[in-house]
Amino acid sequence: MNLNINNLQKYYEGQPVLNIENLTIQAGSLLGIIGPNGAGKSTLIKTIAGLIKASSGSIYYDNNKFSSKIQKHMTLVFQKPYLLRSTVFNNIAYPLKIRNVERKEIEKRVIEVMDFIGIESLKNQKAWTLSGGEAQKVALARAIVIKPSLLLLDEPTANIDPNSILVMEEAIKKFHKENNSTVIIITHNLGQSKRLCKEVAFMNKGKIIEIEKTDRLFNSPKHSTTKKFIEGEIII
Amino acid sequence: MEAILEGFKNAIYLLLSFDKEIYSIVGLSLYVSLASTLISSLLAIPFGIILGIKSFKVKKIIVRGLYTMMSLPPVIVGLVIYLLISRSGPLGRLGITYTPIAMIIAQICLVTPIIAGGIYNGTKEKGEEIKNLAYTLGANKIQTLFLLIKELRVYIFSSIVTGYGRAISEVGAVMIVGGNIKGHTRVMTTTIAMLRNMGDYEMAIAIGIVLLSLSFIINSLLYKLQQED
Numbered sequence: 001m002n003l004n005i006n007n008l009q010k011y012y013e014g015q016p017v018l019n020i021e022n023l024t025i026q027a028g029s030l031l032g033i034i035g036p037n038g039a040g041k042s043t044l045i046k047t048i049a050g051l052i053k054a055s056s057g058s059i060y061y062d063n064n065k066f067s068s069k070i071q072k073h074m075t076l077v078f079q080k081p082y083l084l085r086s087t088v089f090n091n092i093a094y095p096l097k098i099r100n101v102e103r104k105e106i107e108k109r110v111i112e113v114m115d116f117i118g119i120e121s122l123k124n125q126k127a128w129t130l131s132g133g134e135a136q137k138v139a140l141a142r143a144i145v146i147k148p149s150l151l152l153l154d155e156p157t158a159n160i161d162p163n164s165i166l167v168m169e170e171a172i173k174k175f176h177k178e179n180n181s182t183v184i185i186i187t188h189n190l191g192q193s194k195r196l197c198k199e200v201a202f203m204n205k206g207k208i209i210e211i212e213k214t215d216r217l218f219n220s221p222k223h224s225t226t227k228k229f230i231e232g233e234i235i236i
Numbered sequence: 237m238e239a240i241l242e243g244f245k246n247a248i249y250l251l252l253s254f255d256k257e258i259y260s261i262v263g264l265s266l267y268v269s270l271a272s273t274l275i276s277s278l279l280a281i282p283f284g285i286i287l288g289i290k291s292f293k294v295k296k297i298i299v300r301g302l303y304t305m306m307s308l309p310p311v312i313v314g315l316v317i318y319l320l321i322s323r324s325g326p327l328g329r330l331g332i333t334y335t336p337i338a339m340i341i342a343q344i345c346l347v348t349p350i351i352a353g354g355i356y357n358g359t360k361e362k363g364e365e366i367k368n369l370a371y372t373l374g375a376n377k378i379q380t381l382f383l384l385i386k387e388l389r390v391y392i393f394s395s396i397v398t399g400y401g402r403a404i405s406e407v408g409a410v411m412i413v414g415g416n417i418k419g420h421t422r423v424m425t426t427t428i429a430m431l432r433n434m435g436d437y438e439m440a441i442a443i444g445i446v447l448l449s450l451s452f453i454i455n456s457l458l459y460k461l462q463q464e465d
Contacts, residue, residue, distance in 0.1 A: 049372055050371070068376065071374055072374040074372075074374075075372055075373060078369075081369075082368075082369045085387055094373060095374055098375050098376075099374065142373065143373075
């Protein structure tokens with residue numbers, strides 16, 4: 001899915017939290033968004049997902065405005081995912097059920113995606129008995145089971161162990177490769193954005209400061225604030 | 237103490253002898269309480285959920301009003317309903333004074349805020365998260381509402397049970413609007429109050445046992461559900 005963002009602004013109680021003049025994300029991109037806390041990353045991704053209404057500006061999805069049809073082709077994984085009070089299987093099956101997919105097909109696709117992420121052993125486990133890493137994998141499985149054209153990930157590996165992080169990254173990479181979907185991931189883990197993303201955008205104070213190919217952004221950032229952030233210096 | 241024990245023995249005898257009067261009182265109590273709880277639930281579930289997930293200007297005032305109504309004095313509710321439905325009242329034409337319908341209406345007024353308040357508290361805690369999840373997975377409004385009801389079922393069920401507890405144990409409002417008429421509007425609580433005045437402790441204790449048993453069954457059910465979830 002192609003994304004075109006123009007003059008997007010969001011204000012909270014009169015304070016600007018998002019101000020993006022122009023941002024184009026090509027279909028099939030795997031874009032990482034990095035930046036300090038409060039930079040507006042989550043606001044941007046939630047605005048793209050339709051959860052937050054922008055104060056002004058527009059987002060076009062394949063040249064269309066947001067609609068329920070667009071909503072059905074995108075999913076978002078939250079930093080702290082909410083799992084339904086049911087089994088892992090039912091959690092992953094939910095997006096298919098609400099799309100009226102046949103029961104046999106649901107069974108097939110849920111098993112496929114569980115196998116894809118390596119959580120097939122959790123099939124009948126109750127969601128509330130899962131560890132943080134397992135819960136995050138289930139949330140990812142639930143988001144990709146419908147093979148969305150746009151997958152949005154809001155710090156999906158923020159609170160999980162290194163091994164689970166690698167498993168999640170591999171699954172995201174594989175999903176992107178096999179489906180050529182657009183994937184946008186917010187991360188505080190610079191190593192992760194290097195390993196995973198083709199392009200990285202650096203955000204600060206609600207603005208996209210710089211967007212570049214991953215290697216170029218990390219090796220020769222154009223903007224001094226980007227450089228400071230990458231080098232771990234304090235940004236004011 | 238002796239009188240109480242004697243009353244207790246006779247109460248069990250009365251219950252086992254399937255006394256028609258006792259069972260008709262119990263039947264009417266169940267009918268009035270269940271009907272009012274059911275209607276209240278239908279009103280309170282969507283109201284509590286919407287109040288929990290939506291943000292709007294007068295929300296704070298509505299929430300305060302709801303909390304106030306959760307502790308409405310039953311006699312006040314009974315009195316207001318009575319004034320409305322009595323012959324000289326604005327709804328006097330309906331002719332429902334001293335009928336089970338009037339009792340159901342009074343209980344709806346008492347029970348709806350209790351159920352709505354309980355559901356609002358649960359929804360306030362988790363509703364936004366569930367709504368966002370449903371939205372980002374592609375659910376429409378109806379599917380989101382169903383998911384909210386399913387995920388908040390423990391809060392909803394416990395609120396309904398609390399509301400039912402209030403309905404079945406309530407005496408002031410049903411006494412005023414129902415009139416405690418034998419075979420017509422006499423329920424367990426009004427009967428106990430009347431029998432105490434008459435000094436007939438056996439019957440009062442018998443009905444008290446049934447009332448307690450029903451409360452015990454309902455609370456056991458709630459406890460079991462909470463344990464499971």
